[in-house]
Amino acid sequence: xxxxxxxxxxxxxxxxxxxxxxxxxxxTINGYDVKKTDSMGMAQRGGSVVSHVRWGEHVFAPxxxxxxxxxxxxxxELEAARWAPCLKSGGVAIVADVVVIPISxxxxxxxxxxxEQMRGILEQYTDRIYxxxxxxxxxxxxxxxxxxMVMLGFLxxxxxxxxxxWTETMRRRLPPKFMESSIEAFNRGADEAGAVLx
Amino acid sequence: MKQLLSGNEALALGAWHAGVAVAAxxxxxxxxxxxxxxxxMDGIYVEWSTNEKVALEVAMxxxxxxxxALASMKHVGLNVAADPFFAVSTTxxxxxxxxxxxxxPGEHSSQGEQDNRHFARFAKVPMLEPAxxxxxYDVMGWAYAISEEFDTPVLVRPTTRISHCKTVVEVDPxxxxxxxxxxxxxxxxxxxxxxxxxxxxxLAMEERIVKLHDYVETFPMNKMxxxxxxxxxxxxxxxxxxxxxVFKDASFLKLVTTYPFPSELIRRFAREVDQVIVIEELxxxxxxxxxxxGIPVRGKEFIPLIGELTVEIAENGAVxxxxxxxxxxxxAPATEAPxxxxxxxxxLCAGCPHVGTEYVLRKxxxxxxxxxxxxxxFVVTSDIGCYTLGVYPPLAALDTCxxxxxxxxxxxxxxxxxxxxxxxxxxxxxxxxxxxxxGLVDAVYNQASITVIILDNETTAMTGHQGHPGTGISARGLxxxxxxxxxxxxxxxxxxxxxxxxxxxxxxxSAIRKCTENDExxxxxxxxPCTLAVKTRRTPFAVDTEECTSCYVxxxxxxxxxxxxxDRAHIDESCAGCGVCAQVCPQEAILEDKR
Numbered sequence: 001x002x003x004x005x006x007x008x009x010x011x012x013x014x015x016x017x018x019x020x021x022x023x024x025x026x027x028t029i030n031g032y033d034v035k036k037t038d039s040m041g042m043a044q045r046g047g048s049v050v051s052h053v054r055w056g057e058h059v060f061a062p063x064x065x066x067x068x069x070x071x072x073x074x075x076x077e078l079e080a081a082r083w084a085p086c087l088k089s090g091g092v093a094i095v096a097d098v099v100v101i102p103i104s105x106x107x108x109x110x111x112x113x114x115x116e117q118m119r120g121i122l123e124q125y126t127d128r129i130y131x132x133x134x135x136x137x138x139x140x141x142x143x144x145x146x147x148x149m150v151m152l153g154f155l156x157x158x159x160x161x162x163x164x165x166w167t168e169t170m171r172r173r174l175p176p177k178f179m180e181s182s183i184e185a186f187n188r189g190a191d192e193a194g195a196v197l198x
Numbered sequence: 199m200k201q202l203l204s205g206n207e208a209l210a211l212g213a214w215h216a217g218v219a220v221a222a223x224x225x226x227x228x229x230x231x232x233x234x235x236x237x238x239m240d241g242i243y244v245e246w247s248t249n250e251k252v253a254l255e256v257a258m259x260x261x262x263x264x265x266x267a268l269a270s271m272k273h274v275g276l277n278v279a280a281d282p283f284f285a286v287s288t289t290x291x292x293x294x295x296x297x298x299x300x301x302x303p304g305e306h307s308s309q310g311e312q313d314n315r316h317f318a319r320f321a322k323v324p325m326l327e328p329a330x331x332x333x334x335y336d337v338m339g340w341a342y343a344i345s346e347e348f349d350t351p352v353l354v355r356p357t358t359r360i361s362h363c364k365t366v367v368e369v370d371p372x373x374x375x376x377x378x379x380x381x382x383x384x385x386x387x388x389x390x391x392x393x394x395x396x397x398x399x400x401l402a403m404e405e406r407i408v409k410l411h412d413y414v415e416t417f418p419m420n421k422m423x424x425x426x427x428x429x430x431x432x433x434x435x436x437x438x439x440x441x442x443x444v445f446k447d448a449s450f451l452k453l454v455t456t457y458p459f460p461s462e463l464i465r466r467f468a469r470e471v472d473q474v475i476v477i478e479e480l481x482x483x484x485x486x487x488x489x490x491x492g493i494p495v496r497g498k499e500f501i502p503l504i505g506e507l508t509v510e511i512a513e514n515g516a517v518x519x520x521x522x523x524x525x526x527x528x529x530a531p532a533t534e535a536p537x538x539x540x541x542x543x544x545x546l547c548a549g550c551p552h553v554g555t556e557y558v559l560r561k562x563x564x565x566x567x568x569x570x571x572x573x574x575x576f577v578v579t580s581d582i583g584c585y586t587l588g589v590y591p592p593l594a595a596l597d598t599c600x601x602x603x604x605x606x607x608x609x610x611x612x613x614x615x616x617x618x619x620x621x622x623x624x625x626x627x628x629x630x631x632x633x634x635x636x637g638l639v640d641a642v643y644n645q646a647s648i649t650v651i652i653l654d655n656e657t658t659a660m661t662g663h664q665g666h667p668g669t670g671i672s673a674r675g676l677x678x679x680x681x682x683x684x685x686x687x688x689x690x691x692x693x694x695x696x697x698x699x700x701x702x703x704x705x706x707x708s709a710i711r712k713c714t715e716n717d718e719x720x721x722x723x724x725x726x727p728c729t730l731a732v733k734t735r736r737t738p739f740a741v742d743t744e745e746c747t748s749c750y751v752x753x754x755x756x757x758x759x760x761x762x763x764x765d766r767a768h769i770d771e772s773c774a775g776c777g778v779c780a781q782v783c784p785q786e787a788i789l790e791d792k793r
Contacts, residue, residue: 011542021364024202024364025202028200028202034202034364034366035330036363036364037359037362037364047542047544047545060439060440060443061440061508061509062363062365062436063359065508078539081537081539082539102541102542103543103758104541106760106761106762110538110540112540117537120537
């Protein structure tokens with residue numbers, strides 16, 4: 001049984017909460033003590049969303065301590081860079097190739113950084129950085145909203161539950177209309193991880 | 199049966215399993231989901247009340263009818279409901295009555311921070327604090343039992359990290375307690391608080407607290423864990439979870455009953471350990487109680503009393519206080535100065551119906567951001583809701599925001615104080631129903647020459663689209679009689695009432711110009727549905743790059759769908775088709791994208 005501290009960060013409306021809910025549920029079903037908490041402030045859409053998921057034998061605090069994040073899941077590039085200091089040294093950063101330019105960067109003085117700049121920020125904490133073509137994969141499976149499923153699939157390759165343990169729970173939770181494309185997105189994410197980790 | 203539940207889900211399920219028959223609430227983060235969950239369950243009456251005061255009064259009435267009742271609200275909701283809270287403490291109850299008041303340390307989604315544990319002591323109402331979802335589920339049964347045994351309302355106080363955190367809970371598979379049969383027994387000495395009766399009840403309140411002091415000494419959810427005796431930590435709520443991570447070997451006293459305070463239990467714990475500390479969020483509430491017992495204690499000298507507590511804050515404090523060995527400095531300091539990253543502030547959505555009105559207000563009457571207002575400027579008082587986000591640039595269209603309904607009172611006060619400017623009050627439809635009506639009556643009665651703009655997005659948007667009286671949709675999502683805003687406004691005597699489309703800038707501008715010239719109170723209802731609640735999308739808009747002159751006026755709407763590509767405005771696929779940007783573009787370069 002591996003303990004896992006997973007920090008999922010992104011922008012409101014991009015499925016961060018759905019992904020962290022699924023991960024928390026899957027951990028519970030598979031016998032972990034689980035705590036999960038979100039910070040979304042007043043953001044219904046467009047603001048920063050942060051979700052902490054913790055799997056362990058006994059979990060006390062719902063929020064992961066700074067510097068103890070095993071997996072930083074960036075559902076958007078800038079948010080991944082922003083939360084990089086929470087990573088433990090040598091932790092894993094999984095970043096979707098999604099860019100959402102905030103209003104402050106449109107009209108303000110601080111521009112949206114390049115991926116190379118953001119990669120540089122992440123590299124101060126870890127060299128295990130994976131930029132995932134989640135946009136392309138989710139389009140290819142015919143469900144552009146399934147970026148979160150691609151991300152979960154990629155993450156699953158690092159954790160010790162079988163792929164079926166994930167997809168089984170998803171089958172029970174997903175609406176029929178998006179079921180097959182979401183599962184496919186998850187599998188494609190897991191395959192992607194298999195390819196780069198080999 | 200094991201389930202993963204949020205604190206709010208667990209509170210709702212716990213109440214339902216305890217046989218609660220009537221639940222009333224006004225939505226407010228982080229408490230909203232408690233009533234939303236109960237609304238999915240059978241065998242219970244649920245309502246969104248007009249405000250928290252009404253919610254608690256509804257719960258009181260149900261309790262007087264002999265059934266178990268619940269009122270839930272956010273921390274500042276209890277300020278609104280303080281009057282009935284003290285009143286029900288005085289009369290006591292018949293069916294168990296529980297008030298859930300969810301605090302928001304760190305103001306994740308609130309206009310202020312306050313520690314509502316003081317309310318328990320202030321109103322002499324026993325209080326229970328859950329430390330996770332299991333506690334949240336379990337405390338509800340105890341709360342109803344205490345309420346009925348001691349003839350008292352009970353306060354249950356979660357915080358954001360309890361309400362919105364999911365943890366694993368062992369729950370009963372079924373509802374064993376069934377709601378009691380309602381019956382009202384006439385008892386004026388208990389229910390009618392004329393002074394002669396209230397004086398008698400006042401004695402009962404004090405006698406009750408004495409008995410409760412004994413009761414909490416053996417309350418099974420308070421837990422003493424003795425490990426290393428050098429350090430004893432007293433804690434409650436989510437702070438207890440943080441403390442367990444920071445002081446891994448210490449002895450612990452976890453308190454669930456934090457009013458009244460189990461004094462003997464504390465003394466016993468203090469005798470078992472060499473030194474006592476208290477780890478708690480916000481005020482030194484427990485610490486003061488421990489000190490009152492004559493026990494040397496440390497706490498707020500190293501734990502901040504402002505904001506949300508975290509493991510790292512508690513740990514750093516403990517290191518500074520010499521309670522933990524100091525950490526070595528971080529191995530390799532970052533070589534480069536961290537790159538400044540653009541902020542992602544909460545903002546109004548693409549297609550938000552509030553944008554048009556706030557844009558017009560900015561254009562007509564807010565020419566400065568700070569300092570003395572200019573002649574001819576408006577003063578715009580605002581209120582609590584999504585539209586408050588219009589305080590941020592580029593809209594920067596608001597001058598005040600304090601508490602529910604205050605926009606109208608503020609406007610009257612500013613005007614009556616004699617400022618020469620036009621004064622406009624802006625508030626939402628749900629906020630108007632909550633506590634704007636009494637302010638508007640005041641404006642009519644005292645003939646304040648103010649303009650009230652009700653931003654009617656036909657829902658309670660900020661907390662996630664709950665019904666309110668104006669929507670005609672009940673807490674269970676069923677159709678009911680709607681209370682029409684225009685009927686209320688005309689009914690209280692406003693003669694200058696205007697209804698405009700929230701997406702038609704010319705119409706909004708002409709209404710504001712006309713109303714602000716009027717010497718008597720006027721109302722504009724700017725009507726347009728919340729874009730997140732609209733199912734069918736309108737035709738999106740696109741920029742004709744040939745016509746665009748890069749004047750960037752469209753950026754002044756703050757619409758998140760508009761960004762710059764190659765220095766020209768670009769509208770992305772999040773466009774909801776509201777057309778506000780097309781109306782502000784001086785080149786008429788923004789057109790419906792019919793492709």
